[in-house]
Amino acid sequence: MSEQTSRRERKKAATRQAIANTALTMFLERGYDAVGIREVAQAADVAVTTVFAHFPSKEALVFDRDQGLQDRLVDAVTGRGRRWSAAQALRDELHVMVHEFTGEQSAVFWRLVDGSPELREYESRMWQRHADALALAIAADRGRAEPATTDKALARYVLGVFPLAREAPDPATAVDEIMDLVDAAWAAARQNRAAEVPKPAP
Amino acid sequence: MSEQTSRRERKKAATRQAIANTALTMFLERGYDAVGIREVAQAADVAVTTVFAHFPSKEALVFDRDQGLQDRLVDAVTGRGRRWSAAQALRDELHVMVHEFTGEQSAVFWRLVDGSPELREYESRMWQRHADALALAIAADRGRAEPATTDKALARYVLGVFPLAREAPDPATAVDEIMDLVDAAWAAARQNRAAEVPKPAP
DNA sequence: ACAGTAACGCTAACCGTTAGGATTTCACAA
DNA sequence: TTGTGAAATCCTAACGGTTAGCGTTACTGT
Numbered sequence: 001m002s003e004q005t006s007r008r009e010r011k012k013a014a015t016r017q018a019i020a021n022t023a024l025t026m027f028l029e030r031g032y033d034a035v036g037i038r039e040v041a042q043a044a045d046v047a048v049t050t051v052f053a054h055f056p057s058k059e060a061l062v063f064d065r066d067q068g069l070q071d072r073l074v075d076a077v078t079g080r081g082r083r084w085s086a087a088q089a090l091r092d093e094l095h096v097m098v099h100e101f102t103g104e105q106s107a108v109f110w111r112l113v114d115g116s117p118e119l120r121e122y123e124s125r126m127w128q129r130h131a132d133a134l135a136l137a138i139a140a141d142r143g144r145a146e147p148a149t150t151d152k153a154l155a156r157y158v159l160g161v162f163p164l165a166r167e168a169p170d171p172a173t174a175v176d177e178i179m180d181l182v183d184a185a186w187a188a189a190r191q192n193r194a195a196e197v198p199k200p201a202p
Numbered sequence: 203m204s205e206q207t208s209r210r211e212r213k214k215a216a217t218r219q220a221i222a223n224t225a226l227t228m229f230l231e232r233g234y235d236a237v238g239i240r241e242v243a244q245a246a247d248v249a250v251t252t253v254f255a256h257f258p259s260k261e262a263l264v265f266d267r268d269q270g271l272q273d274r275l276v277d278a279v280t281g282r283g284r285r286w287s288a289a290q291a292l293r294d295e296l297h298v299m300v301h302e303f304t305g306e307q308s309a310v311f312w313r314l315v316d317g318s319p320e321l322r323e324y325e326s327r328m329w330q331r332h333a334d335a336l337a338l339a340i341a342a343d344r345g346r347a348e349p350a351t352t353d354k355a356l357a358r359y360v361l362g363v364f365p366l367a368r369e370a371p372d373p374a375t376a377v378d379e380i381m382d383l384v385d386a387a388w389a390a391a392r393q394n395r396a397a398e399v400p401k402p403a404p
Numbered sequence: 405a406c407a408g409t410a411a412c413g414c415t416a417a418c419c420g421t422t423a424g425g426a427t428t429t430c431a432c433a434a
Numbered sequence: 435t436t437g438t439g440a441a442a443t444c445c446t447a448a449c450g451g452t453t454a455g456c457g458t459t460a461c462t463g464t
Contacts (some may be wrong), residue, residue: 047413149376174351181387188386
């Protein structure tokens with residue numbers, strides 16, 4: 001479970017954590033726009049350049065832990081039991097995730113995000129990244145090494161659940177409504193597969 | 203056809219055009235990142251503040267004429283004959299538009315866009331805006347004043363054609379593949395409509 | 405102990421963007 | 435014609451995220 005880490009790696013990880021925690025606390029207290037990078041660096045007792053050595057942008061400070069989301073979605077497809085379809089596994093996982101996001105604990109976080117156009121935009125880029133990763137998993141599940149157009153499309157539709165569910169009056173219902181569409185699209189993609197023709201060499 | 207325009211409006215439009223044309227020319231010649239806003243302003247013989255009075259951001263200088271795209275998609279739904287479904291009308295229009303974008307004339311433009319992360323991101327925001335407008339048209343077409351979750355989802359799927367078709371080996375085929383998925387999703391959304399229950403007043 | 409390298413620091417700048425406020429240009433009515 | 439208000443443009447100065455360049459410290463492996 002615990003990887004072998006050198007002192008250097010541990011210190012680096014600690015610095016990264018300290019910066020992200022400091023930044024998020026300050027953002028929540030005073031607002032994202034009202035806190036500058038120079039302030040964050042000073043409060044975390046590091047140089048501004050160190051902040052950007054750990055995070056590619058100011059927005060990334062907020063979505064510090066987004067890799068886990070991507071892993072959960074990919075695992076839902078690759079690590080599911082044989083009894084469920086990929087779409088069903090994704091639907092289940094989406095219900096859990098959306099439920100987490102709409103819980104009272106996450107409310108302050110998403111209020112912070114919704115309060116800033118830059119953060120909302122970064123969020124949508126994040127879903128896009130996760131969609132690319134999910135497209136790979138879906139392609140593999142359908143027996144392809146590279147994602148085809150339909151694989152990418154389906155992955156996007158799945159990730160589209162998050163923005164739409166978050167703004168829907170009843171998020172859980174929204175998840176089911178959208179996943180019903182995805183199920184139908186998925187079935188259509190399965191049929192087209194039979195019509196595929198191997199591409200002749202140019 | 204020609205609206206009644208005052209001299210003031212004509213001059214304003216001319217200034218806007220001059221700025222956009224100057225900027226696009228410079229970007230194409232020297233690259234988007236290599237040309238600063240201050241340079242564009244100087245070349246167009248206006249103040250920097252005037253540039254931002256006409257365009258909300260540097261990226262908007264490139265996508266000067268994007269409103270037309272939105273109008274074409276919305277019109278495809280609202281102004282179609284009774285013999286076609288909305289999905290079919292959109293498929294036809296998408297074929298025309300994607301064909302335009304992949305023509306030799308547009309190639310340099312999209313190379314410029316693909317060469318800059320900022321422009322690619324602005325492009326995706328643009329599709330998102332158009333998806334919101336299309337969602338309204340779809341909702342109206344299905345007899346709703348406000349777009350429901352499924353309306354928004356379908357609109358997004360339609361707009362998702364552009365990024366996916368542009369990176370596909372055969373764009374025209376990609377359009378059909380994706381619209382086949384959309385057709386299936388659309389049919390599924392139509393069925394769910396029967397299950398809708400009027401919301402009781404709170 | 406020592407050399408190499410990764411992490412961190414400091415300074416100074418670049419660039420998009422905006423506030424503030426002056427100045428010109430136009431539309432419209434007295 | 436002239437006056438008046440509004441819209442368009444201009445100038446200056448700054449703010450905030452981001453990066454380049456280069457020096458310093460802390461750790462790793464020998």
